[in-house]
Amino acid sequence: MPELRQNLATREWVIIASERARRPNVYAEAPERLLSGNRPTFDPGCPFCPGNEELDLEVSRHPAEGSWQARVVRNKYPALAEEGPVLRRNNGVVRTITGVGYHEIIVETPLHNTFLGLMDVPAVTIALQAFLDRGRQIAADPRMEQIVFFKNHGERAGASLAHAHSQVIGLPIVPGDVRHRIEEARRFFDDTGQCVFCTMLEYELAGRQRVIAENEKFVAFVLYASSSPFHIWIMPRDHRASFLNIDPADLPMFADIVRNVLHRLYTRLNDPDYNLVIRSTPVKEPENGYFHWYMAVVPRLSRTAGFELGSGVWINPTIPEDCAAFLRD
Numbered sequence: 001m002p003e004l005r006q007n008l009a010t011r012e013w014v015i016i017a018s019e020r021a022r023r024p025n026v027y028a029e030a031p032e033r034l035l036s037g038n039r040p041t042f043d044p045g046c047p048f049c050p051g052n053e054e055l056d057l058e059v060s061r062h063p064a065e066g067s068w069q070a071r072v073v074r075n076k077y078p079a080l081a082e083e084g085p086v087l088r089r090n091n092g093v094v095r096t097i098t099g100v101g102y103h104e105i106i107v108e109t110p111l112h113n114t115f116l117g118l119m120d121v122p123a124v125t126i127a128l129q130a131f132l133d134r135g136r137q138i139a140a141d142p143r144m145e146q147i148v149f150f151k152n153h154g155e156r157a158g159a160s161l162a163h164a165h166s167q168v169i170g171l172p173i174v175p176g177d178v179r180h181r182i183e184e185a186r187r188f189f190d191d192t193g194q195c196v197f198c199t200m201l202e203y204e205l206a207g208r209q210r211v212i213a214e215n216e217k218f219v220a221f222v223l224y225a226s227s228s229p230f231h232i233w234i235m236p237r238d239h240r241a242s243f244l245n246i247d248p249a250d251l252p253m254f255a256d257i258v259r260n261v262l263h264r265l266y267t268r269l270n271d272p273d274y275n276l277v278i279r280s281t282p283v284k285e286p287e288n289g290y291f292h293w294y295m296a297v298v299p300r301l302s303r304t305a306g307f308e309l310g311s312g313v314w315i316n317p318t319i320p321e322d323c324a325a326f327l328r329d
Ligand SMILES: [Zn+2]
Pocket: 042, 043, 046, 047, 048, 049, 111, 112, 163
């Protein structure tokens, strides 16, 4: 019998299509492109490789002096403009805000043939420090309401450049998707007095069927109500609403688990295309009891279609517990 599962935090339903479930190993096909680790260390045509830097786009480099390990650069074709006031206009159906904000790229390594899952923990820590530093700077801009960190890895995930990088966008609004999650988390807190994410983490750690990796500070698990195969959340054990408020002393632990999870995907699923996002509370919401930041990793192994568009309900052709076991072993 197929099963509908509800995500406790978002209240979104998915269909776990167990009748036509595919075994996790069918997703281990190598992509048509070169595996990330098999590319050359340097590509003369790559704008992110050392020597090709477009210095006028550079925002910061880490370390600040000498040869860099990570860089933050402005997107050459930004979705938003840095200069200008936030002007709102409401007139009937016309509701607009000037498109001010930030759209930057975090180049995570000088090497063309590696990525967070193949780098060592100190190198991943430097990349994540760049996320954090830049996120805090953008958050200090009073026009900003939401900061979104994300990564497109591979073509099916939307990447146009192979060199390992993530992006950060600062928005003058709180997106509906974020507001929905905040409202559901608030509702759960109102009903139970507890953080829904802490509650989920407690269940995952009690059952351990879906946990794939953990350390002192973080736990990674395949989501009970995964909307797609190998849908993973990496969650801090400590309750904290904003990634920007992470204790910098915890960054190496965060780097450790991010590397661990992405390394598993790389070796077990042959470098799948995936998206990665950090979900965090809006910039101007104070630290609170109801929201809890986390990183979601979503491999792009199945395609969405009209049913998902028409219902918001996803059909997952794998059993989350099987996916977790496949990644764990
Ligand atoms: Zn490159």
